[in-house]
Amino acid sequence: QPIPMAGIPHHSYRNYVNRMVAAGHTVVICDQVEDAKLAKGLVKRDVTRIVTPGMVLDPDALDSHSNHYLMGIINKKKRWGLSMLDLTTGDFRLTEVSEEEVLSETYRISPSELLLSEDQRDIPLIRDHLSRLEGVAIKFREPRCFANKETHERLCEHFEVHSLDGFGVEKMQLGTRAAGALLDYVFETQKKDPPHISRLIPYALHDHMVIDEVTCTNLELLESSRARTRKGSLFGLLDRAVTPMGSRKIRSWLMYPLLEPSRIQRRLDAVELFTERSMLRDSLREALKKIYDLERLNGKVASGLATPRDMYTLRTSLAAVPEVSQLLAELGEDGEQLHILRELDPVEEVVEDIQKVLIEDPPALLKDGGVIREGFDEELDECRYIASNNKDMILEMEAREREDTSINSLKIKFNRVFGYFIEVSKPNIHLVPTDRYQRKQTMANHERYITTELDEFGTKVLQAEEKSLELEQTLFTELRERVSLFGPRIASLADRIAQLDALVTFAELAVRYDYCKPELFEESIIDIEQGRHPVVEQMMQAGEFVPNDLKMYLDKGQFVLLTGPNMSGKSTIMRQIALISLMSQIGSFVPARKAQLGICDRIFTRVGASDNLAGGQSTFMVEMTETSNILHNATSRSLVILDEIGRGTSTFDGISIAWAVAEFLHNRISCRTLFATHYHELTELEACLETFRNMSISIQEWNEEIHFLHTLVEGGTNHSYGIQVGRLAGLPRSVVKRAQQILTGLEQGKLPSSADIGGLHASKDNSQLSLFAPAATNNVMSSFLEDELERLDINSLSPMEALQTLFDWKKRMKEEQ
Structure with missing residues (x-):
């Protein structure tokens, strides 16, 4: 069967490869592997590299702010082994989790490609969820790729060890199998072991706050919920790093907040140190700007894809490290006490080697030539000299031959058939030195000769440019291979630079936005003074955002029921409490005047209304599913944010569910809970639940209008002001007026009668309804005229248009009657 074919320009093939891989395809690259x-x-060709969605190494196709992970997952009974590898940076990790944790951890990793075992295709979690992940390429591999023995041997072979015990993975057999499967896949696609992957890092979920997809989305941690962009998210705010490594480190910390107080405190102390030294902070940021993406440059070197420009960039980046070290030395004893600020390794051997071999600012592509420094290689220098000075050299040789032979008319010429040759006229043939000259061609008036020296020179001239490029290729490849041996040291340095950049960035944000250093406790408390939403306040004019206080202690206020009108700021306040807690546990200062916070093991959120039509779930079903997840998995150290539980069903059903959920969270789990609702009946729980506390958002009423003060105050409220909010949203005046009439009747225990509802549609034969019909009609017509008059611009109306408008209204009145 014929296969469609499309040709692409070889010099820009990367653009086409990136587009095909982005579409989920696998691209096999074949190269010529012998000299033509x-x-x-036929010239021998072979597969030199396979590009898959998880094996992309071209920086133009990658997001510099996030890692590009290949992920492997294997199951055995109730345990799951997970491993993730970023080939561009060398980040290689593994863990083991329960079935309930697989999806949330996969979301946090956000892999581009996922490897699964073929014999586990029908496991429900794989069949119904993992194999259907949006935007993730799924590859089912042969079971042997995940086999215990084969994966263990592959890892030991790569790291050149007899046992993996030194990596601390002896208790993570499933995770090790997943890691070995990834390394096998890398070798299969890249055709060699990547030397920059020098560490295998095990981690446990209980060391980090759990953040699932729902919480990440509701709190807008990585992208805004509306625009789906980094702008408007917490990451978009925090990511002021000056290096790509720093950006990725901040993202990683954001998705993996710490639980160990000592580790958090070390980060906070470092941030505090930089907030106190503004000049040093500014100098460090300027110095760090000179350092490019060391992690991905190191990955390109290890993969054999680094260009001369990449190598030069690596050199200039490493050359900037001593300046950073000198600045850190200014911290003195304060810096030495912080392990993360210890002295940096500048990898001077690499700087010296690259500087010795490459010219300053070399061409981007090796095929362009001219990348090796003059004087580094004698043979290359000779080829270059010949290629650029061959005419002068021919003239010098010609003059020398004339002097040696005493033939003044001797000439050295060139043609495409013989190349370079010596031409002697017939009268001077007797002067030709027969021991050196070899006759090549006889012409009518002269003879043509060659010598060994001229023949060799001709060969050199003809091959000089080609030979020069070959030598540069060889010398550059040797340089790249030498530098790749320093991959582990460069990777370690890059990680340290990333941490430093992240910490200095946190300090910069703290000073710029007036953040405070949080105090952390093991107890489940929250005590925030003048807390602010970090993202929302940046979208407003300075001073417009209204800060709020909140205290939640074990003996009082662990459960806060929040009431108040729509648009008053309930959701913003709840989200800002969650974000302040999360920011404190990544080591950042927080937007508040003061913050005392207990460590959270997990933040749960049930916010907003959304459905899952593809999964067959209505809005209410999604709400109940998320609530169920919270009730089953929250602990006493969790922070729970609930917004409008039970609103997707009947009023009585909704109140009942919300009441029961509140009791369960308070009595059974006893976790810090912020519960926003319009079911004012729930405020009665304060009288019977010990740590239950009513709070509300204050408003100001004036002439039937409301003004939002956005201030959190003690006590509940029994008004939602929904009709007033509807009027502010632009509902027609007639609808607002009618809603107010119905509300007044409902508050008096009266439902609207059929007469009130059906004046326009009542039967003319029904005498009782016709008795009230004119009044209903008048009410409707009155509201219609009010709306029309409100929209009418009298100043722009001509006399004829005014008469036409009155005519239309009168006609409408007759029709209504």
């Missing part, structure tokens, strides 16, 4: 001049018959 030496080949007998």
Whole structure:
């Protein structure tokens, strides 16, 4: 069967490869693997690299702010082994989790490609969820790729060890199998072991706050919920790093907040140190700007894809490290006490080697030539000299031959058939030195000769440019291979630079936005003074955002029921409490005047209304599913944010569910809970639940209008002001007026009668309804005229248009009657 074919320009093939891989395809790259001049018959070609969605190394196709992970997952009974590898940076990790944790951890990793075992295709979690992940390429591999023995041997072979015990993974057999499967896949696609992957890092979920997809989305941690962009998210705010490594480190910390107080405190102390030294902080940021993406440059070197420009960039980046070290030395004893600020390794051997071999600012592509420094290689220098000075050299040789032979008319010429040759006129043939000159061609008036020296020179001239490029290729490849041996040291340095950049960035944000250093406790408390939403306040004019206080202690206020009108700021306040807690546990200062916070093991959120039509779930079903997840998995150290539980069903059903959920969270789990609702009946729980506390958002009423004060105050409220909010949203005046009439009747225990509802649609034969119909009609017509008059611009109305408008209204009144 014929296969469609499309040709692409070889010099820009990367653009086409990136587009095909982005579409989920696998691209096999074949290269010529022998010299065409030496080949007998067809030139030998072979597969040199396979590009898959998880094996992309071209920086133009990658997001510099996030890692590009390949992920492997294997299951055995109730345990799951997970491993993730970023080939561009060398980040290689593994863990083991329960079935309930697989999806949330996969979301946090956000892999581009996922490897699964073929014999586990029908496991429900894989069949119904993992294999259907949006935007993730799924590859089912042969079971042997995940086999215990084979994966263990592959890892030991790569790290050149007899046992993996030194990596601390002896209790993570499933995770090790997943890691070995990834390394096998890398070798299969890249055709060699990546030397920059020098560490295998195990981690446990209980060391980090758990953040699932729902919480990440509701709190807008990575992208805004409306625009789906980094702008408007917490990451978009925090990511002021000056290096790509720093950006990725901040993202990683954001998705993996710490639980160990000592580790958090070390970060906070470092941030505090930089907030106190503004000049040093500014100097460090300027120095760090000179350092490019060391992690991905190191990955390109290890993969054999680094260009001369990449190598030069690596050199200039490493050369900037001593300046950073000198600045850190200014911290003195304060800096030495912080392990993360210890002295940096500048990898001077690499700087010296690259500087010795490459010219300053070399061409981007090796095929362009001219990348090796003059004086580094004698043979290359000779080829270059010949290629650029061959005419002068020919004239010098010609003059020398004339002097040696005493033939003044001797000339050295060139043609495409013989190349370079010596031409002697017939009268001077007797002067030709027969021991050196070899006759090549006889012409009518002269003879043509060649000498060994001229023949060799001709060969050199003809091959000089080609030979020069070959030598540069060889010398550059040797340089790249030498530098790749320093991959582990460069990777370690890059990680340290990333941490430093992240910490200095946190300090910069703290000073710029007036953040405070949080105090952390093991107890489940929250005590925030003048807390602010970090993202929302930046979208407002300075001073417009209204800060709020909140105290939640074990003996009082662990459960806060929040009431108040729509648009008053309930959701913003709840989200800002969650974000302040999360920011404190990544080591950042927080937007508040003062913050005392207990460590959270997990933040749960049930916010907003959304459905899952593809999964067959209504809005209410999604709400109940998320609530169920909270009730089953929250602990006493969790922070729970609930917004409008039970609103997707009947009023009585909704109140009942919300009441029961509140009791369960208070009595059974006893976790810090912020519960926003319009079911004012729930405020009665304060009288019977010990740590239950009513709070509300204050407003100001004036002439039937409301003004939002956005201030959190003690006590509940029994008004939602929904009709007033509807009027502010632009509902027609007639609808607002009618809603107010119905509300007044409902508050008096009266439902709207059929007469009130059906004046326009009542039967003319029904005498009782016709008795009230004119009044209903008048009410409707009155509201219609009010709306029309409100929209009417009298100043722009001509006399004729005014008469036409009155005519239309009168006609409408007759029709209504």
